[in-house]
Amino acid sequence: MHYFDYKGQELHCEEVSLHQIADEVGTPTYIYSKRTLERHFRAFDEPFSGCDHLICYSVKACSNIAILRLFARLGGGFDIVSAGELHRVLAAGGDPHKVVFSGVGKTEEEMRFALDQGILAFNVESEPELFALDRVARKMGRRAPVALRINPDVDAQTHPYISTGLKSNKFGIAIDHARRLLLEAKNLAGVEIMGIDSHIGSQLTKVEPFVHALERLLLFVDWVNQQGYSIRHLDLGGGLGITYKDETPPHPGEYATALLDVLGDRKLRLVFEPGRVIAGNAAILLTRVVYHKPTEAKNFVIVDGAMNDAIRPALYGAYHAVIPVRTSGGATETVDVVGPICETGDFLARDRELEVSAAGDLLAVMSAGAYGFSMSSNYNSRPRAAEVLVDGDRYAVIRQRETRDDLLRGESIPDWI
Numbered sequence: 190m191h192y193f194d195y196k197g198q199e200l201h202c203e204e205v206s207l208h209q210i211a212d213e214v215g216t217p218t219y220i221y222s223k224r225t226l227e228r229h230f231r232a233f234d235e236p237f238s239g240c241d242h243l244i245c246y247s248v249k250a251c252s253n254i255a256i257l258r259l260f261a262r263l264g265g266g267f268d269i270v271s272a273g274e275l276h277r278v279l280a281a282g283g284d285p286h287k288v289v290f291s292g293v294g295k296t297e298e299e300m301r302f303a304l305d306q307g308i309l310a311f312n313v314e315s316e317p318e319l320f321a322l323d324r325v326a327r328k329m330g331r332r333a334p335v336a337l338r339i340n341p342d343v344d345a346q347t348h349p350y351i352s353t354g355l356k357s358n359k360f361g362i363a364i365d366h367a368r369r370l371l372l373e374a375k376n377l378a379g380v381e382i383m384g385i386d387s388h389i390g391s392q393l394t395k396v397e398p399f400v401h402a403l404e405r406l407l408l409f410v411d412w413v414n415q416q417g418y419s420i421r422h423l424d425l426g427g428g429l430g431i432t433y434k435d436e437t438p439p440h441p442g443e444y445a446t447a448l449l450d451v452l453g454d455r456k457l458r459l460v461f462e463p464g465r466v467i468a469g470n471a472a473i474l475l476t477r478v479v480y481h482k483p484t485e486a487k488n489f490v491i492v493d494g495a496m497n498d499a500i501r502p503a504l505y506g507a508y509h510a511v512i513p514v515r516t517s518g519g520a521t522e523t524v525d526v527v528g529p530i531c532e533t534g535d536f537l538a539r540d541r542e543l544e545v546s547a548a549g550d551l552l553a554v555m556s557a558g559a560y561g562f563s564m565s566s567n568y569n570s571r572p573r574a575a576e577v578l579v580d581g582d583r584y585a586v587i588r589q590r591e592t593r594d595d596l597l598r599g600e601s602i603p604d605w606i
């Protein structure tokens with residue numbers, strides 16, 4: 190469910206015409222719908238209202254501080270994977286006491302910063318990380334709150350690049366190993382192991398892998414408590430999928446029902462780390478046709494957005510619907526929508542039936558809110574796109590389009606050249 194719809198022949202975001210934004214802000218531009226973001230956050234939050242829980246929005250999905258502010262206002266916490274993301278959360282006015290810190294490679298400097306801010310939990314992903322955190326915290330005279338990230342070894346049945354809960358992935362700690370580690374870690378003064386965490390993958394379209402993971406985690410929590418620990422926090426990660434094309438992922442309400450059913454009357458605080466399911470369908474990438482290039486083999490629609498703006502098609506072969514901003518209902522043709530970057534992998538859509546377009550026409554790349562702007566880069570020395578937030582009939586630029594001078598920021602030429 191989102192608020193990008195045609196009014197007459199013109200695609201709008203809420204009440205604002207995308208043509209108007211293109212004229213005033215330029216292209217390529219990411220356009221977010223505030224109403225959609227808030228609706229999705231609530232749709233995830235409300236089914237858990239009967240139990241102690243915290244929604245820690247996954248910052249890496251879409252990390253603009255205006256968007257983080259929206260979720261902070263709704264009472265959300267944040268799942269971060271770097272100190273840079275914590276910096277964003279603080280800049281957005283987020284509460285550091287509602288922050289969980291995931292990631293396999295936290296540095297000691299990042300640990301100190303997060304400890305100083307008093308975050309809710311470090312999601313510890315390995316034995317050496319646990320010992321490093323213990324050392325850092327003791328040196329600071331602190332005790333770090335820890336949730337051990339367990340790898341439940343379930344198949345998330347998603348793209349291999351975004352599957353994280355299998356033994357062969359770099360994430361988390363296998364259950365057998367975690368048992369040994371917990372026995373060893375009892376006397377560490379710098380860490381308090383108070384939670385168990387897992388995140389099994391992204392873009393999951395079935396509820397079963399989540400249910401299997403939870404069943405395994407609950408058995409494990411029982412075992413951990415029998416060893417004298419007091420586990421009160423269970424983080425089930427993110428990963429719920431969205432509809433890009435014809436996927437039929439469970440609604441957050443169904444997901445919640447299935448999990449709460451397995452959980453029964455246990456007294457655990459549930460933490461979730463949703464990213465894509467909240468942000469994914471809440472934005473489009475608005476792009477303008479530069480050239481229409483028919484060739485013997487294919488018709489190319491060359492646009493001003495590219496893989497540096499939206500890398501998911503190039504990286505995972507991901508599908509994003511592409512639709513015209515002004516529809517004429519006219520003839521269609523099969524095209525590849527490609528960017529100007531010097532890579533064959535630089536495409537946004539391939540072999541699509543699209544209304545015949547001409548230079549200057551606007552296209553909307555749908556479902557671009559998650560892992561869209563946040564994965565963008567300056568490859569080919571392309572300034573990164575602007576970001577716009579729409580609220581009803583008004584909008585604001587929440588990130589200026591980068592300038593050519595921004596591209597040079599921090600670079601210098603040594604005087605011996």
Ligand SMILES: *Cc1c(COP(=O)(O)O)cnc(C)c1O
Pocket residue numbers: 247249250268270291292388390391392426427428429462463464465466559
């Ligand atoms: C990326 C990530 C998430 C968010 O995943 P989505 O599929 O966007 O919900 C949550 N937790 C961790 C640890 C992650 O790495």
